Amino acid sequence: MRKRAVFAVYTVAAITLLWPGVDASARARRQPAHTPPPTLEVPPETRLLVIAPHPDDETLAAGGLMQRVHESGGHVNVVYLTDGDGYPEGVQSEGHVESPSASDYRGYGRQRRREARDALAALGLDRASHTFLSFPDGGLCKLTRTYWSERRTAFRSPYTRLDRPPKSEMIVPDTEYRGEDLTQEIARIIGDFRPTMILAPRKEDQHADHCAAWFFLGDALTDVRRVHPDYTVDVLNYIVHFYAWPFEEDGPRLEPPALRGGASGWLRFALTPAEVRTKRAALKKYSTQMHVMDWFLAGFARRNEVFSRPSAFRVVLPSRRNLCCDQ
């Protein structure tokens, strides 16, 4: 396909997805009920790629893990799929306008990008450790199926009225709001960064952009694996939106009770008190979000984070069915 071929020129060292979670799952099933849940270890020289549908998801889910990887001599790269600009309530609140214009939404996206840079800096990560793809907030799900290829016009954001990222944000030339273009950009980033660990939303996340982000990562990995069958990477999932996931005042962060922990069982990652303080400080950089839902953000600044490993998967887009939303 047009852009899939582009990836072939980018090399990755090794492919063959490792599924360490399979063994971990068997261990988890053998554990008696009172045994503490397994924990996530950070190997030395980890290269962590975080897939964030919107600015703030990376810090909410993994503000502690990113600090630890960085402090341990590893590298972190955060890929923001959207600028988080398709949020009418947020734009109304920020701009004090009842009916925001496309220009208001674009400005809001630029502000959220600035906040993301400040949040990453607060976590101690340098400014080269992130990539904004500027795909449409609230539109990723439609790109998994309806707006997949050049056979139809690109998706146009009902908020920003854009149908492609700004040229300055394009990884692959001529990228537009089409599913195959987003897959291609993610595959390109994986090829360039060569992560040893990838963190992406779970498909069960109830925000359609988060769910779609999982399928785009899976499709990109399928592409990478096709070209570099020896590549190995540890894939982890996080979840942000899941019913009324409890926000206890000061307890440990618990896994959603109605959601199984994938192949690994839920993995808890304990933060030091200093890491919690730093994570909280990073979240406060997201002032646009703090204005409208500070309680939600604060609920993630806990003494631990929770992750899971997926069962072995092979995702191929476009999908024949609706994966995450009505299309």
Ligand SMILES: [Zn+2]
């Ligand atoms: Zn999000």
